[in-house]
Amino acid sequence: xxxxxxxxxxxxxxxxxxxxxxxxxxxxxxxxxxxxxxxxxxxxxxxxxxxxxxxxxxxxxxxxxxxxxxxxxxxxxxxxxxxxxxxxxxxxxxxxxxxxxxxxxxxxxxxxxxxxxxxxxxxxxxxxxxxxxxxxxxxxxxxxxxxxxxxxxxxxxxxxxxxxxxxxxxxxxxxxxxxxxxxxxxxxxxxxxxxxxxxxxxxxxxxxxxxxxxxxxxxxxxxxxxxxxxxxxxxxxxxxxxxxxxxxxxxxxxxxxxxxxxxxxxxxxxxxxxxxxxxxxxxxxxxxxxxxxxxxxxxxxxxxxxxxxxxxxxxxxxxxxxxxxxxxxxxxxxxxxxxxxxxxxx
Amino acid sequence: xxxxxxxxxxxxxxxxxxxxxxxxxxxxxxxxxxxxxxxxxxxxxxxxxxxxxxxxxxxxxxxxxxxxxxxxxxxxxxxxxxxxxxxxxxxxxxxxxxxxxxxxxxxxxxxxxxxxxxxxxxxxxxxxxxxxxxxxxxxxxxxxxxxxxxxxxxxxxxxxxxxxxxxxxxxxxxxxxxxxxxxxxxxxxxxxxxxxxxxxxxxxxxxxxxxxxxxxxxxxxxxxxxxxxxxxxxxxxxxxxxxxxxxxxxxxxxxxxxxxxxxxxxxxxxxxxxxxxxxxxxxxxxxxxxxxxxxxxxxxxxxxxxxxxxxxxxxxxxxxxxxxxxxxxxxxxxxxxxxxxxxxxxxxxxxxxxxxxxxxxxxxxxxxxxxxxxxxxxxxxxxxxxxxxxxxxxxxxxxxxxxxxxxxxxxxxxxxxxxxxxxxxxxxxxxxxxxxxxxxxxxxxxxxxxxxxxxxxxxxxxxxxxxxxxxxxxxxxxxxxxxxxxxxxxxxxxxxxxxxxxxxxxxxxxxxxxxxxxxxxxxxxxxxxxxxxxxxxxxxxxxxxxxxxxxxxxxxxxxxxxxxxxxxxxxxxxxx
Numbered sequence: 001x002x003x004x005x006x007x008x009x010x011x012x013x014x015x016x017x018x019x020x021x022x023x024x025x026x027x028x029x030x031x032x033x034x035x036x037x038x039x040x041x042x043x044x045x046x047x048x049x050x051x052x053x054x055x056x057x058x059x060x061x062x063x064x065x066x067x068x069x070x071x072x073x074x075x076x077x078x079x080x081x082x083x084x085x086x087x088x089x090x091x092x093x094x095x096x097x098x099x100x101x102x103x104x105x106x107x108x109x110x111x112x113x114x115x116x117x118x119x120x121x122x123x124x125x126x127x128x129x130x131x132x133x134x135x136x137x138x139x140x141x142x143x144x145x146x147x148x149x150x151x152x153x154x155x156x157x158x159x160x161x162x163x164x165x166x167x168x169x170x171x172x173x174x175x176x177x178x179x180x181x182x183x184x185x186x187x188x189x190x191x192x193x194x195x196x197x198x199x200x201x202x203x204x205x206x207x208x209x210x211x212x213x214x215x216x217x218x219x220x221x222x223x224x225x226x227x228x229x230x231x232x233x234x235x236x237x238x239x240x241x242x243x244x245x246x247x248x249x250x251x252x253x254x255x256x257x258x259x260x261x262x263x264x265x266x267x268x269x270x271x272x273x274x275x276x277x278x279x280x281x282x283x284x285x286x287x288x289x290x291x292x293x294x295x296x297x298x299x300x301x302x303x304x305x306x307x308x309x310x311x312x313x314x315x316x317x318x319x320x321x322x323x324x325x326x327x328x329x330x331x332x333x334x335x336x337x338x339x340x341x342x343x344x345x346x
Numbered sequence: 347x348x349x350x351x352x353x354x355x356x357x358x359x360x361x362x363x364x365x366x367x368x369x370x371x372x373x374x375x376x377x378x379x380x381x382x383x384x385x386x387x388x389x390x391x392x393x394x395x396x397x398x399x400x401x402x403x404x405x406x407x408x409x410x411x412x413x414x415x416x417x418x419x420x421x422x423x424x425x426x427x428x429x430x431x432x433x434x435x436x437x438x439x440x441x442x443x444x445x446x447x448x449x450x451x452x453x454x455x456x457x458x459x460x461x462x463x464x465x466x467x468x469x470x471x472x473x474x475x476x477x478x479x480x481x482x483x484x485x486x487x488x489x490x491x492x493x494x495x496x497x498x499x500x501x502x503x504x505x506x507x508x509x510x511x512x513x514x515x516x517x518x519x520x521x522x523x524x525x526x527x528x529x530x531x532x533x534x535x536x537x538x539x540x541x542x543x544x545x546x547x548x549x550x551x552x553x554x555x556x557x558x559x560x561x562x563x564x565x566x567x568x569x570x571x572x573x574x575x576x577x578x579x580x581x582x583x584x585x586x587x588x589x590x591x592x593x594x595x596x597x598x599x600x601x602x603x604x605x606x607x608x609x610x611x612x613x614x615x616x617x618x619x620x621x622x623x624x625x626x627x628x629x630x631x632x633x634x635x636x637x638x639x640x641x642x643x644x645x646x647x648x649x650x651x652x653x654x655x656x657x658x659x660x661x662x663x664x665x666x667x668x669x670x671x672x673x674x675x676x677x678x679x680x681x682x683x684x685x686x687x688x689x690x691x692x693x694x695x696x697x698x699x700x701x702x703x704x705x706x707x708x709x710x711x712x713x714x715x716x717x718x719x720x721x722x723x724x725x726x727x728x729x730x731x732x733x734x735x736x737x738x739x740x741x742x743x744x745x746x747x748x749x750x751x752x753x754x755x756x757x758x759x760x761x762x763x764x765x766x767x768x769x770x771x772x773x774x775x776x777x778x779x780x781x782x783x784x785x786x787x788x789x790x791x792x793x794x795x796x797x798x799x800x801x802x803x804x805x806x807x808x809x810x811x812x813x814x815x816x817x818x819x820x821x822x823x824x825x826x827x828x829x830x831x832x833x834x835x836x837x838x839x840x841x842x843x844x845x846x847x848x849x850x851x852x853x854x855x856x857x858x859x860x861x862x863x864x865x866x867x868x869x870x871x872x873x874x875x876x877x878x879x880x881x882x883x884x885x886x887x888x889x890x891x892x893x894x895x896x897x898x899x900x901x902x903x904x905x906x907x908x909x910x911x912x913x914x915x916x917x918x919x920x921x922x
Contacts, residue, residue, distance in 0.1 A: 044868060046868070050883065051710070051880070051883065051885065052705065052709070052885075055705075055709045055710060055711060056709070058711065059709065070711070071711060071868065072711050072712070073868045074879065074883075075879050075882065076882055076883075078604065078605065079882075081605050082603060082604055082605045082607065083867070083868075085605055085607065086603075086607070086773075086784075087785065087867055087868075089777070090777040090778075090782060090784045090785060091782070092784065092785040092867055094785075094867065094868045094869060095868070180588070182601065182604045183882065210591075211591070212506065212589045213588050213589055213590075213591055214588070214589055214884065215588065215882045215883075216882045216883040216884070218883035218884065219882070219883055219884035222688075222883075222884040222885075222886075223485075223884065225688065226482075226485040226688050226689065226690050227484055227485045227690065228482050228483070228484045228485040228690075229484065246687075248688070333605075334606060337604065341417060341601075342417065344591065345420075345591050345592060345593070346587075346588050346591050346592070346593065
């Protein structure tokens, strides 16, 4: 007993030194990994992607690797973050793989030493440096934009807002829906980027527009498609695109000032209870197959150069986007939420 | 410590009354300790957190922060407006209906009573979501109809507003007032009204001068419950107030747990709710205590029913219209939303879809676990809670132990603890050794047990008063111990009360959201939390399917429990 208690910190220290200095070796999906994962039989995935998308990805994985059950825990990114914090502070280690639409969460997880280095082969070979952590702790699993959209039955294309500035026109008063940065990582990220590029005056004026406040960035497209509000000031591009593909009356506008760019990383928890299943599932998420599903099923975007764009969609390279800066979001998150709450009273 | 004092006290008195060695006294003492812990522990931690800063030093800073921050004082003011409005609305609507049902020859009285109870079964958060589908200003079904009929650009109703929230909460608190007032009216002895009649008063005059004043205490009690419900609900304001752009105290408390969590502020914000509740309960006891309407309770003849004459049909229509607000309209909206491509879609073949049903039962991996957890917790809490309430009400009704008044207070005290506050307290209490229960179903069980205990206790205590002690005494004389007597003689005699208490707890657990939202983890999700999560991203179709199934299960279980208790209940439960 005493020996062990002495040795383990030393081993941990050595391991830590090792990690800090060498890029971890990329892992691929080997029969050994699959066998070890099957022994564990399950993987818990905490995600903020739309629940229907998450369940479809989980099904695809379960079909490909029968015997491994994916437990999908879907909630807004900020609530997922809050829950992992709550669970970890009570020493409850349930989560295996986590992703977030708020990249700042991964700055925090990494700083708090909650992640472990896992570099899927595809990430090592194909992902640009901007889309992966130099220490291999996380990588950009999905790319999303926060966009403006309008209901095509209520608004003619020529009358639709073209920019964030257009949304401040009094004619939109009472007709705008928007999501909340305390619940949605996408919205926290977009609130940061917009406040940085356009200043907080923009939000001060937007708060005068009698907006309808919802929680998740998934919801504004629902409200616009249902005709509950004519325009959304922010929200997921992919949900709007999905609804449009289902013939709902919704059209996307890429704001002239640039659309907030939301890079959603994923990572494997250090204390994941199902270590092998976690690695297998995580690695699979980054394969061409997994990434292509993001595009085909969810109309999201991918950092994997090997995927095929859905026909007729504007590729990311042709859209003006705002600059992503996770480290700064990490620093300002609390102040952004507090300031937002003061302005919008929610 | 508490154990010792109690045990000594119990021992001293018990020796005189029951002879020296009664092992059941141990069990009774244990119950008392359990009760003290159950309620004392979370409330104690709450008080501790409210009075310390992040470093653990004693301070009033949390209260000062809150009192000077409009982001908290505004929700507090909103909450008070909300509570008063709901109490007034519920009492105004429920009292006349209760009178119509209990005191007039209104047709279909039994059915209406049953329907009123059905609206009690409906979880308020589900009602709120259903009313979103009905009365969202633009996409709401009713507003679309209104626009179609009048071609007016403005909506008829806007559910995303303070009046909208008041309306929805009032819909689901009205049954509480109704049940209390209707029961009180049932119990008013006919001789008082006869006396008024003999003295020359007309039926209407008797009603106004005799009957109504006699039920004022019940109306007040009902309004108080409506007030407390409105103050403590979390789901409905979380669903409706956010889109409207305001907070209530409960949603504000919840937001203190957004990262980085501020449990000190949450605890401090919870205390005003606690204080208001206790003040109201004390005030109620004073008001009712001084008036002393002891006449209610005696029963000396069947109540007189007033003939409505030509008002019978209009009255029935009016009552049905009121009932359509918490029941028919929302249920229809949920059913429609569960098979429509989107909630406000026209009701045509092209918009009919199995998608939501398929999603909930085939794709959605949470469904099975959530149903299972909810059922386990509801049955477990109902069973344990009924047993606990049975023991406590026995102790207090028969004054079996000294300090039974204190037990009575403890068993009623959770009424004063809003679910979300209790959730905060339990979270603080059970996330540390030796009782690290967070992450297990046990913490939810404790929460639900504490929240539901008062209802079960009140129910069983009043049942106890109807059973004469002589039957128990006979059993004791023949040599049975206290507990054996309770199990073999008293409990069977109380069967209908026991079943009612069990059902109350079961329903209460299924519809509980405010404590569960603080205490769930990935593996301990319950249906209410799953529905709340789906609402966050606006998946109304899936919610409609889950909600409908949830209601069906609740009705099935309650129906089954009543059927079981109905079998062979021909015996009159009177000792005398």
